[in-house]
Amino acid sequence: MPSGRSATQRPRLLLVDGHGLAYRAFHALPDTLTTSKGEPTNAVFGFTSMLLEALNQLKPDYVVVCFDAGRTFRHDQFTAYKAHRPEMPDDLRQQMERIRQVVEALGIPIFAQEGYEADDLIGTLAQQAVAQGFDVVIVTGDNDLLQLVNGHVQAILPGRQRFGEFRIFDREAVLARYGIPPERIPDFKALVGDSSDNIPGIPGIGEKTATKLLQQYGSLEGIYAHLEAITPPRIREALATHRETVWQSRDLATIVRDAPMTIDWEQCRFGLFDRNRVLELFRELEFRSLVNRLPEPRHAQPQTAAAQPPLAQHCQIVCDPDSLARLQEDIAHTRAIALDVETTALHPMYAELVGIALATSPERSYYIPLAHASADAQLSRDAVHHALSPHFTRPDLTIYAHHGKYDALVLERAGFARPHIDFDTMIAAYLLGESALGLKELAFTKLGIEMQQIEELIGKGRAQLTMDQTHIAHAARYACADVEATYRLVDVLRPALAEQQQDRLFHEIELPLIDVLIDMEKTGVAIDTDFLATLSHHTAGQLRQLERRIYDLAGHPFNINSTQQLAHVLFEELRLPRGRRTKTGYSVSQDVLETLRESHPIVDAILEYRQLLKLKSTYIDALPRQVHPQTGRVHTIFHQTVAATGRLSSSDPNLQNIPVRSDIGQQVRRAFIADNRPAFRLFDEPAVFLSCDYSQIELRLMAHFSGDEALLSAFAEGKDIHATTAAEVFGIDIESVTPELRRIAKVVNFGILYGMQAFGLARDTGMSRSEAQRFIERYFQRFPGVKRYLDNVKQQAAERGYVETLFGRRRYVPDITSSNPNRRQAAERIAVNMPLQGTAADIMKLAMLRIHRQLREHGLRSRMVLQVHDELLFEAPESEVTQLASLVIREMEQVVTLRVPLVVEAKAGPNWADLEPLQIKLAQ
Structure with a gap:
């Protein structure tokens, strides 16, 4: 890309093709790019990203953005001009106003003129600017503008493979790409036509022929001057036949350079904008990743007030007994602190503690360095442990954190008392449906604060440092900003949880689960x-x-x-x-x-x-x-804030995706063992695995939610639900159901939970599309309650904008009313499935909480080690297996009362694959 230049060079003008770039961004970036409220932003984001890249790389003196203004003179000349183009997609139309807001916030003038396209305005401005001594760079998504390229005009287009990459065209690049100079592009389009603009070409003349003719004869005029010499004859005849229309096509393809417009270049000088106004707009659009790319204003402009006082203005480094005593005194007189740890690694079981940050108010914070490589004074870990651990267990002290599970596990491994997390801002944001859960993103979108990114502190790539290698003062500012931001976020997120009726779910399920997951991660498998x-x-x-x-x-x-x-x-x-x-x-x-x-x-x-x-x-x-x-042992990390349904997920390693039914999947599971190795065994007696798995919990929840009498009856009587479905749909006795009919019914039973249509059923069963459609119709005839439930949940989602579980967990589905059929149908599938899968996740979490508490109350040594889908896996001493199984089944089956019974299947064995069913009498 052209770069910045010396003061002796010509001033640079940046001309942006607003509509062309917006269209290109809209079609290049995924339509899933939306705000947490569901506002589509793919076109706005792509446009803004490209504009900022151009501003930073080119450092232009002047900038103008041009937009189309509707009907143009070309429509009067040729009624079919662009007539075949569909209407602008609704998702793009609503983004155009946002694009204008971005441009205006950056202080860039917008030009649009009735009767002319943006291309014509750009052509006119470029001509005027060059005449007045400017160099011009055009940023566009449309290669039509390449015809304007000359010695003082360049054009930049998004990459063909990646939108964010630039392709730079000067005169030589256009010649290399098309084989003709820029000024001959209208001639070229006149010969081959332009389907995007509905400009007719000459039938039989393709790109290669047109290029060859222009290279040989220079222009349309040159071609027709030598018409009799052109071979083969069919090309000569085609040119002769369309002699009249080819000139009109060239006129349509030629960008006007003399539109009636005057310009005050001083009004286009770039740099006079209010940065805070741009930041506020970026907050609304949730464009935090673009903040660091925002150029600094180059001219004085009154700034609006910042949303929050700066972070870490009163950060104190605790590095001696006196400062530690002052911190203790401060904590003793406060009711809440925010907590964060700095470490050497992302995995909590491998991370070494480097420092601890604490905020005792939204604007007062401390950093305790413990293991920096610096020669500066640092307190011993024992001294800090003695000072802080009693506070971590104080019942009257509320502890805030962002991703507190990580902080608590790291501190416990380092010898501190495990802090009880009373408010986790990451989990709160997750329950509120925020799309970006990082602390820096939330500080920006909720507080209007730009925070230092970790890469700015430790670098990236091969040169990246670990936190212990950073200077203590730099680490302190970074860490103190984190805890102060966390403290401030609590005041924003707490009332939002109450307003959206998520506070009970937050306090009664998600926060207590932190301790359960810490124990599981620490135990490993x-x-x-x-x-x-x-x-x-x-x-x-x-x-x-x-x-x-x-x-x-x-x-x-x-x-x-x-x-x-x-x-x-x-x-x-x-x-x-x-x-x-x-x-x-x-x-x-x-x-x-x-x-x-x-x-x-x-x-x-x-x-x-x-x-x-x-x-x-x-x-x-x-x-x-x-x-x-x-x-x-292997220690997976469990995540509460990844799956939109509320299910737990895991990473490092991810244990959710091991196939259950394949032979190789079972072989992998066989490698997970109850540990009887002398060096690592958990118990002083042989250990075994206990697996407890909910049987068909989502189908049972469908029966509960839908109230369908046939489903309720089948589950109440303990029937084979898939055989029952096959018998109902095919109109036969259950004894006559073959394995193949049962398989088809099973596909439908589970497919209905995910909004399966005839196409999916046909694909998964081998039926024809029409057979699959008839099967689904018969299914709904036999199970009308299910059909009513599906219709009702989609209707409620459209009315409220969200669906929820039995426990009130919400998932927002703004696309449920989208005019885009693909997005609307995807939202409908989410609306159908989430209440079922999400309720199953809530039930599992409640069961885990109850079992965890029961293990302690009964003094059992058994450990909960894994949770995968609808299964809990325990490692237990042989002498406890029967008692443990009775306890676990009771808690899992009785955790909630539904219209149908919950059923848990228990198996035990030496590894995760070789498990034998247990017949257990429930403990009272």
């Missing part, structure tokens, strides 16, 4: 590394066999992991039906391949190969490297 090593060797052999089979089916070797090579084999060589197109060719994603299963045996082999390769790299080979050197 043992794995059999020798077994995994053997499995890795075996799996490598299976992969080689699959490779050979795939090569045989393809007829030659190729790189199976290359999407382009695989697409070539499937769609060019084997001629399989093509799916959706991507930037690099046709998609070979999992869902696309699933639709091709019946098309060719190679598809099944590729899917099996992919699953095996993923499990090998993600689990079989990776898990041994994740064994903690001190505990000898």
Whole structure:
């Protein structure tokens, strides 16, 4: 990109094609880019990002943005001009006003003139500017403007593969790209036409022919001057036949450079804007990632008042006994503190404590360095532990944190008393439906505060430092800002929780769960590394066999992991039906391949190969490297704020995605063992696993929510729900239901929970689309309560803008009323599923809380080690298994009263795969 230049060079004018860039951004960026309130922002974000990049890189002296103003003179000349273009999409139309707001906030003038397109205004301004000694750079999403490029005019377009990348066009670049100079582009379009503008070309003349003619004869005039010499004859005849229309096409394609407009260049000088006004708009749009790219105003302008006092203005470094005593005195006289730790790693079981930050008010904070490499004075950990641990357990002290589970576990591992987190701003924001949950994002969107990013403190990439390598004063400012921001966020989020009726869920489920998850993360789970090593060797052999089979089916070797090579084999060589197109060719994603299963045996082999390769790299080979050197166990991190339904997720390693039904998935589960190794065992007697799993909980919840009598009756009588469904839909006795009919009914039963339509049922069962549609219709005839529930929940979602679980957990679905059918249908599927899956998640969390408490009250040594989907896994001494199973089943089944019973299946065994059913009599 052109860069900044010396003061002796010509002044630079930046001309922005508002509509062209907005359209390009809208179609290039995903329509899922919205604010937490559901306002679409993909076009605004793309436009703003490109504009800021241009401002920062080019450092222009003057900036103008031009927009279309409606009907133009071209429509009068040619009634079909752009006539075929669809109306601007509603999602883009509502963003255009936001784009104008961004431009105005940056102090940039907007030009639009009736009768002319933005291109014409840009052409006119560029001509006037060059005449007055300017260099001009045009930023656009439309290559029509390349015709304006000359010695003092350049154009910048978004990249073809990535919108955020720039393609710079000067005269030489246009010539290299099109084979003709910029001023001949209208001639070129006159010959080949322009389908986007509905400009007719000459039939039979394509891009190669047009380029060759213009290279040989220079212009349209030159071509027609030598018409008789042009070969082949069909090209000569086509040119002759369309002699009259070709000139009109060129006129339509030519950008006007003399539109009637005058300009005061001083009004276009860039830099006179109110930064706080821009920040306020970015807060509304939730564009925190763009804040650091905002240029500083270059001219004096009155600034609006900041939303909050600056952070860390009264940060005190606690590095000696006197300052520690003052901190203790301050904590003793306050009712609430905000807490944060600085460490060396993101995983709490590997992170070493470097420092502790505390805020005793929204504007008073302390930083206690403990393990900085600096030679500056630091207190001993014992002294700080002695001073702080009693406060961490004070019942009258409220403790705030952002992602407090991490802070509490790190502190406990470092020898401190585990602080009880009374308010977690990350969890609160999650329950409120915020899309960005990071502290820095929330401080910006909720408080209007720009915070220092961690990369600014420790760097990034290979040069990145760990926190212990930073200067204490710098770390203190960073950490103190974090705790002060957390303290201030509480005052914003607490009333919002009450207003949205999320405070009970917050205080009775999510906050108490922190301690449960800390215990599970700290305990971890043992794995059999020798077994995994053997499995890795075996799996490598299976992969080689699959490779050979795939090569045989393809007829030659190729790189199976290359999407382009695989697409070539499937769609060019084997001629399989093509799916959706991507930037690099046709998609070979999992869902696309699933639709091709019946098309060719190679598809099944590729899917099996992919699953095996993923499990090998993600689990079989990776898990041994994740064994903690001190505990000898693997410690996953549980997340409360990732899944929109409220379900827990896990990472490092992710234990939610191990397939349950495949042989290789069971082999991976077999590696998770009850630990009986002498060096690491939890108990002084043999240990076993206990697995307790809710049976068909979401289907039972469908029966509860829908009140469908047939479903309620089937569950109350303990019938096989899938066989019952098949019997009802096919109109046969349950004894006559075959395994295939039961399988189809099972697909429907679970598919209904996710808003499955006929297409999905046909895909998953092998039915035709019409058969699948008839099956669904019969299903709803036999289970009318389910149909009423689905209709009602979609209607309520459209009226309220959200759906909720039995316990009031909400998920906002603003797209439920979108005019975009894809977004609306996706929102409807969410609306149908979330109350069911979310309620199941809430039930599981409540059960975990009750079981955790019961384990302590009964003095059991057994540990809860994993929660995956509808299953809880425990590690227990053999002598406790029966008592533990009775306790767990009772708490899981009785945690909530529904119209149908909750049923839990208990199994025990030496590992996660080899589990045998237990017959348990419930403890009273």
